[in-house]
Amino acid sequence: xxxxxxxxxxxxxxxxxxxxxxxxxxxxxxxxxxxxxxxxxxxxxxxxxxxxxxxxxxxxxxxxxxxxxxxxxxxxxxxxxxxxxxxxxxxxxxxxxx
Numbered sequence: 001x002x003x004x005x006x007x008x009x010x011x012x013x014x015x016x017x018x019x020x021x022x023x024x025x026x027x028x029x030x031x032x033x034x035x036x037x038x039x040x041x042x043x044x045x046x047x048x049x050x051x052x053x054x055x056x057x058x059x060x061x062x063x064x065x066x067x068x069x070x071x072x073x074x075x076x077x078x079x080x081x082x083x084x085x086x087x088x089x090x091x092x093x094x095x096x097x098x
Contacts, residue, residue, distance in 0.1 A: 023091045025051045028071030035060050041079070042094070043068070049094035053079065058086035 067080035
């Protein structure tokens with residue numbers, strides 16, 4: 001019986017890859033941000049980078065205002081850039097950045 005449940009669970013994970021492999025990060029302690037290029041924002045907690053957020057469908061300018069709407073962000077959530085909701089393409093931890 002346990003083996004059947006394990007196989008069923010594995011099949012569910014294969015059929016729902018976004019659920020199993022989506023990136024989510026706790027950004028509740030974010031104190032500032034840095035705009036890197038036209039489509040990426042780095043969130044900081046004091047002087048430590050917390051997350052890299054990629055928003056390829058929105059333009060970000062050097063004087064843009066960025067607002068995080070939730071304390072826990074995942075891929076496909078939204079952030080507010082210059083008063084407009086922008087979908088997040090990827091959220092990466094600063095610990096594992098290249």
